[in-house]
Amino acid sequence: MTDNSVVITRSKSTQVEDQFALTPVFSDGLGQLNQYQQQAWEVFKTLPYPSDTQEAWRRTSIRALKLGKLQLAGSNTNSQIPAELTKPLTDDLHGGEILFNGSQVTIELDEKLARQGVVFTDLRHAQTEHPEILSKVLQASKTYSEDKFAALAAAFGSNGVLLYIPKNVTVEKPLHSLFWTAGEGSLHAFQVFVFLEENSSATYVHESASAESKQGQNLHAALMDVKVGPNSKLNFVELQSLSSRDWNFTHEKVSVDSDAEVDWIFGALGSHLTKNFSDLNLVGRGSTGKMSGFFFTNGDQHLDHDTQQNHLAPNTTSDLLFKGALLGESRSVWQGMIYVAENASKTDGYQANRNLVLSDKARADSIPGLEILTDDVRCTHGATVGKLDTDQVFYLESRGIPRKEAEKLIVEGFFDPIMQRIPFEGVRKRFQNAIEQKMREY
Amino acid sequence: MSELDIHDLKVSIEGKQILNGVNLNVKQGEVHAIMGPNGTGKSTLAYTLMGHPSYTVNSGSATFKGQNLLDLAVDERSRLGLFLAFQYPVSIPGVTVANFLRTAVNARRKALNPEDKGIAIPEFRKLLMEKMSILKMDSSFAGRYLNEGFSGGEKKRAEVLQMAILQPEIAILDETDSGLDIDALRIVSEGVNLLRSQNIGVLLITHYQRMLNYIKPDVVHIMMGGAIVESGGADLALHLEEQGYDWVREKYENGTPSVN
Numbered sequence: 001m002t003d004n005s006v007v008i009t010r011s012k013s014t015q016v017e018d019q020f021a022l023t024p025v026f027s028d029g030l031g032q033l034n035q036y037q038q039q040a041w042e043v044f045k046t047l048p049y050p051s052d053t054q055e056a057w058r059r060t061s062i063r064a065l066k067l068g069k070l071q072l073a074g075s076n077t078n079s080q081i082p083a084e085l086t087k088p089l090t091d092d093l094h095g096g097e098i099l100f101n102g103s104q105v106t107i108e109l110d111e112k113l114a115r116q117g118v119v120f121t122d123l124r125h126a127q128t129e130h131p132e133i134l135s136k137v138l139q140a141s142k143t144y145s146e147d148k149f150a151a152l153a154a155a156f157g158s159n160g161v162l163l164y165i166p167k168n169v170t171v172e173k174p175l176h177s178l179f180w181t182a183g184e185g186s187l188h189a190f191q192v193f194v195f196l197e198e199n200s201s202a203t204y205v206h207e208s209a210s211a212e213s214k215q216g217q218n219l220h221a222a223l224m225d226v227k228v229g230p231n232s233k234l235n236f237v238e239l240q241s242l243s244s245r246d247w248n249f250t251h252e253k254v255s256v257d258s259d260a261e262v263d264w265i266f267g268a269l270g271s272h273l274t275k276n277f278s279d280l281n282l283v284g285r286g287s288t289g290k291m292s293g294f295f296f297t298n299g300d301q302h303l304d305h306d307t308q309q310n311h312l313a314p315n316t317t318s319d320l321l322f323k324g325a326l327l328g329e330s331r332s333v334w335q336g337m338i339y340v341a342e343n344a345s346k347t348d349g350y351q352a353n354r355n356l357v358l359s360d361k362a363r364a365d366s367i368p369g370l371e372i373l374t375d376d377v378r379c380t381h382g383a384t385v386g387k388l389d390t391d392q393v394f395y396l397e398s399r400g401i402p403r404k405e406a407e408k409l410i411v412e413g414f415f416d417p418i419m420q421r422i423p424f425e426g427v428r429k430r431f432q433n434a435i436e437q438k439m440r441e442y
Numbered sequence: 443m444s445e446l447d448i449h450d451l452k453v454s455i456e457g458k459q460i461l462n463g464v465n466l467n468v469k470q471g472e473v474h475a476i477m478g479p480n481g482t483g484k485s486t487l488a489y490t491l492m493g494h495p496s497y498t499v500n501s502g503s504a505t506f507k508g509q510n511l512l513d514l515a516v517d518e519r520s521r522l523g524l525f526l527a528f529q530y531p532v533s534i535p536g537v538t539v540a541n542f543l544r545t546a547v548n549a550r551r552k553a554l555n556p557e558d559k560g561i562a563i564p565e566f567r568k569l570l571m572e573k574m575s576i577l578k579m580d581s582s583f584a585g586r587y588l589n590e591g592f593s594g595g596e597k598k599r600a601e602v603l604q605m606a607i608l609q610p611e612i613a614i615l616d617e618t619d620s621g622l623d624i625d626a627l628r629i630v631s632e633g634v635n636l637l638r639s640q641n642i643g644v645l646l647i648t649h650y651q652r653m654l655n656y657i658k659p660d661v662v663h664i665m666m667g668g669a670i671v672e673s674g675g676a677d678l679a680l681h682l683e684e685q686g687y688d689w690v691r692e693k694y695e696n697g698t699p700s701v702n
């Protein structure tokens with residue numbers, strides 16, 4: 001007898017099982033922010049969901065994300081922000097701080113900075129108070145057309161941060177913003193626009209964090225568009241400590257003009273799943289970009305960082321170091337590309353990714369890449385995935401240090417080179433505490 | 443008084459027995475030298491006493507200060523007063539010498555008193571700088587990653603520095619002399635002698651007489667085929683230097699241990 005039952009195989013490209021049913025609310029249809037959102041919404045509707053047949057999504061599946069169950073984040077989703085998150089990250093007090101908590105936004109900016117023309121505010125206020133500047137950044141930003149989630153972030157991102165530093169202004173004190181969310185099964189979208197005019201400098205720390213919830217999945221979509229003008233310098237620190245129910249999708253672009261410099265730091269500790277695209281675009285001659293990332297995953301976390309160092313002008317320098325440690329059944333992916341355009345001669349590109357896999361069930365994928373279209377460049381890369389070395393542990397134990405502490409010391413040592421690249425005591429402390437907490441699981 | 447007592451110790455690694463019944467007794471204040479050809483199990487003995495997880499003790503015993511050493515965790519052995527200066531110290535990237543040693547000192551204090559808040563940083567710095575100057579180590583070593591990029595001799599010096607700070611009661615020095623230049627050999631030996639005056643017991647594994655010129659042994663043992671086959675006074679080392687190991691081999695028929 002032959003079996004006549006029909007076997008149905010699910011098509012591989014079907015990534016999302018149920019359909020996203022939300023529509024953005026355009027509250028003031030005439031404002032430029034709404035117009036921009038509407039454009040993004042139109043793009044959103046035409047774009048397909050990412051599929052695991054695409055290289056960038058091969059290792060990060062969104063199949064288990066229940067898009068159909070998502071609700072718009074209501075105005076009742078604000079909750080107490082943990083004090084730790086608003087502590088200054090340096091000895092200096094903040095030059096300005098913006099806290100987003102549900103529908104509540106509090107904005108502070110040093111008066112002196114405001115008088116110098118520095119804008120550090122949310123997008124809603126920017127629309128009424130600084131329409132020309134907002135228009136300048138919105139018109140220049142096409143990041144939302146990158147993919148479905150980028151479009152989603154822009155279409156639903158009815159608020160966010162605008163940081164603008166005028167020409168010849170140096171901002172010494174760090175500026176800090178926190179996007180804090182709470183809720184069960186909600187969609188949170190957010191956008192950050194940074195614009196440094198010529199010959200200026202600033203330090204900006206942005207953190208995304210959320211409250212742990214009991215059930216449901218939250219979707220976090222964010223978009224960051226950063227421009228560093230000629231001969232300017234930006235220190236940009238991003239911290240991510242989202243809850244274990246958050247699915248986090250971010251598209252970030254930093255474009256660096258002639259002789260300008262960005263020092264870009266990523267710290268990722270949270271979220272259930274993250275897919276982050278970070279592009280460093282060295283568009284001006286002699287520009288420099290440094291990218292430093294650290295992550296520490298546990299449980300069933302899945303963090304995927306996709307970095308791009310694009311050398312688009314001559315004499316440009318990039319230097320990337322990402323370091324991660326993994327516990328439990330967690331996974332990390334780092335996929336990095338150095339691209340050197342035909343005209344970008346005398347370029348120096350470097351990328352390294354080092355992973356410490358602390359559990360047999362954890363896994364780190366490290367995929368460096370080079371695409372070089374010109375001669376006279378120096379590009380090097382390296383990637384390693386290793387375990388805790390038993391001889392190192394033994395050595396420390398032989399000096400009377402208990403096993404657990406020995407292991408913690410080695411893990412801290414592993415991260416030390418990346419900590420050295422972070423000029424903020426507060427950020428280092430936060431990360432050290434996180435190591436301590438996560439290592440209890442080891 | 444601290445005493446390390448090893449009785450008929452048989453040890454294997456990867457299923458291969460290396461130590462075939464070692465007997466040894468080292469008391470506080472004594473210096474014992476162990477000499478013997480390459481691969482006879484000297485380091486195996488040292489590692490086993492310190493508790494390296496790769497070694498399996500098949501039979502025999504090792505007691506230290508009356509406690510069964512083999513039952514203790516590695517860190518407990520250290521805090522009890524045993525120290526091993528490694529033949530090949532590993533490097534620990536990202537962990538500075540100062541941070542590492544402060545952690546080690548604090549681990550000792552915490553074991554004595556769980557409430558201990560740890561050594562004050564200025565006090566620790568003073569201790570570290572004092573010991574480093576005795577060993578003629580540049581103060582910049584304090585901020586360097588442990589053994590990372592250290593030269594052979596620098597590693598050995600760093601081992602003795604650790605010993606000077608942790609103040610053990612019995613120390614095993616596994617070829618601490620190899621890799622040291624002539625001046626360093628003297629400095630390091632003086633460092634060991636300083637501890638000796640505080641009544642430390644030393645088990646000194648070496649291939650050469652030269653360190654024994656500075657640190658005078660009470661007993662010299664010859665190890666062959668995984669056992670101590672011959673013991674004598676300080677002149678035994680001089681004898682070996684002149685004659686080599688052939689006569690020992692002949693006497694013990696390719697390392698078959700004697701029954702003592």
Ligand SMILES: Nc1ncnc2c1ncn2[C@@H]1O[C@H](COP(=O)(O)OP(=O)(O)OP(=O)(O)O)[C@@H](O)[C@H]1O
Nearest residue numbers: 455456458460478479480481482483484485486487
């Ligand atoms: N992992 C291992 N697997 C198999 N054999 C091993 C292993 N480790 C050590 N051995 C063997 O054990 C024997 C004893 O080694 P050990 O290091 O104790 O010698 P040693 O007396 O210290 O020599 P040396 O004077 O060269 O330092 C050697 O033959 C060595 O090859």
Ligand SMILES: [Mg+2]
Nearest residue numbers: 484485486529
């Ligand atoms: Mg040896």
